Amino acid sequence: MTLRHPAPTDEVVELCRDLLRIDSTNTGDTRTSAGERVAAEYVAGKLAEVGVEPTILETEPGRTNVVARIPGTDPGRDALLVHGHLDVVPADPAEWSVHPFSGEVHDGYVWGRGAIDMKDFDAMTLAVVRDWQRTGVRPPRDIVLAFTADEEAGSDLGAHFLVERHPELFEGCTEAVGEVGGFSYTVNDNLRLYLVETAEKGIEWLRLHARGRPGHGSMIHDDNAVTALAEAVSRVGRHRFPLVVTPTVRAFLEEVSAALGVELDPDDPETAIAKLGPIANIIGATVRHTANPTRLEAGYKDNVIPGRATATIDCRTLPGDADEFIAQLREVIGPDLEIEHIQRQPAVETTFDGALVDAMAAALRAEDPGARAVPYMLSGGTDAKAFNRLGIRCFGFAPLRLPADLNFSALFHGIDERVPVDGLQFGVRVLDRFLRAS
Numbered sequence: 001m002t003l004r005h006p007a008p009t010d011e012v013v014e015l016c017r018d019l020l021r022i023d024s025t026n027t028g029d030t031r032t033s034a035g036e037r038v039a040a041e042y043v044a045g046k047l048a049e050v051g052v053e054p055t056i057l058e059t060e061p062g063r064t065n066v067v068a069r070i071p072g073t074d075p076g077r078d079a080l081l082v083h084g085h086l087d088v089v090p091a092d093p094a095e096w097s098v099h100p101f102s103g104e105v106h107d108g109y110v111w112g113r114g115a116i117d118m119k120d121f122d123a124m125t126l127a128v129v130r131d132w133q134r135t136g137v138r139p140p141r142d143i144v145l146a147f148t149a150d151e152e153a154g155s156d157l158g159a160h161f162l163v164e165r166h167p168e169l170f171e172g173c174t175e176a177v178g179e180v181g182g183f184s185y186t187v188n189d190n191l192r193l194y195l196v197e198t199a200e201k202g203i204e205w206l207r208l209h210a211r212g213r214p215g216h217g218s219m220i221h222d223d224n225a226v227t228a229l230a231e232a233v234s235r236v237g238r239h240r241f242p243l244v245v246t247p248t249v250r251a252f253l254e255e256v257s258a259a260l261g262v263e264l265d266p267d268d269p270e271t272a273i274a275k276l277g278p279i280a281n282i283i284g285a286t287v288r289h290t291a292n293p294t295r296l297e298a299g300y301k302d303n304v305i306p307g308r309a310t311a312t313i314d315c316r317t318l319p320g321d322a323d324e325f326i327a328q329l330r331e332v333i334g335p336d337l338e339i340e341h342i343q344r345q346p347a348v349e350t351t352f353d354g355a356l357v358d359a360m361a362a363a364l365r366a367e368d369p370g371a372r373a374v375p376y377m378l379s380g381g382t383d384a385k386a387f388n389r390l391g392i393r394c395f396g397f398a399p400l401r402l403p404a405d406l407n408f409s410a411l412f413h414g415i416d417e418r419v420p421v422d423g424l425q426f427g428v429r430v431l432d433r434f435l436r437a438s
């Protein structure tokens with residue numbers, strides 16, 4: 001009697017549940033983070049078990065990455081990178097209807113922190129690779145697998161570390177797939193748009209410093225740092241940067257307008273975007289630079305006017321010249337405040353064309369006849385920003401068919417994060433087809 005292997009569509013659920021049960025919380029500080037080590041060891045074990053040799057790279061204690069390479073049948077071809085992060089943002093059990101690290105299955109969903117961001121895709125990737133190894137399938141080109149640490153805090157201990165210190169692991173990689181894309185947006189019973197990420201906005205985290213004359217709170221005072229800062233911060237918070245429709249957003253809006261039968265006014269795309277429902281928050285943020293004040297700090301006593309005050313501004317920039325954005329922001333802030341750069345990661349953008357994109361669209365259509373792949377720009381950031389530094393074309397393609405009424409974008413970092421079981425299984429089938437054809 002021979003031992004039968006589990007079907008990848010069954011195993012993906014177990015792999016996802018196992019990963020969700022591992023707390024890999026990233027607080028942004030290694031001292032208070034659970035770390036990715038246990039999850040990384042789990043992944044490495046699942047790869048080694050089927051004969052894929054993992055390389056384990058730890059940056060700080062417990063902050064662990066796993067990289068592996070599966071040789072393709074045609075060594076003359078460039079390699080494809082498939083990447084997923086292993087860390088998750090914190091979750092407060094008191095706010096959840098199930099424990100966020102329970103990996104429970106009910107109502108047709110797998111529940112847990114990381115269920116869609118992004119242990120679901122980690123599990124899909126493992127399920128496909130394990131099935132291939134057991135059944136002797138080899139991909140046409142080399143596939144490099146990267147399971148990374150620290151994505152939720154800027155990837156310095158994860159993807160950026162790998163790119164800077166171990167670029168040899170990605171030798172030959174010209175294209176990559178990872179989060180956040182490949183999920184469905186239901187137009188009607190016969191049409192679902194699958195949003196493939198081909199661009200993401202850049203990150204500019206800035207600290208504004210206002211300086212003034214310190215003094216007594218009871219006296220006339222015309223050089224108050226708190227007042228100067230507050231004025232600048234409120235101007236920034238209310239400011240709307242000019243409308244810029246990039247090639248990615250234009251392609252997306254044209255597809256969506258056609259699908260929804262909405263008239264698209266190129267001078268006013270936001271009217272069309274407003275009709276998109278829950279994803280309008282993401283798409284709406286991709287037609288302008290944005291700048292949101294997030295932190296304020298000043299003073300140490302109720303009756304003392306402090307000599308300085310600081311504010312943090314979270315800016316997200318469109319592809320293009322980031323310095324031009326800073327010049328625009330300077331106009332809003334005025335000449336007196338000092339601008340300190342805390343974090344700068346340029347926007348990335350690639351075109352929605354070529355054999356890899358065709359393979360995505362074909363794999364989706366084979367599993368969902370109503371599927372139509374469309375490019376879009378993510379307003380946030382992912383590990384793609386790091387891998388793009390190696391000249392790799394990065395796509396968000398973690399395929400997932402979602403129920404029409406699920407508010408998917410609210411689940412990212414949200415309470416009761418969960419992934420549909422049939423969505424996971426759909427994802428495995430699409431990923432398998434896509435990787436075989438890539």
Ligand SMILES: [Zn+2]
Pocket residue numbers: 085117118151179
């Ligand atoms: Zn993520």
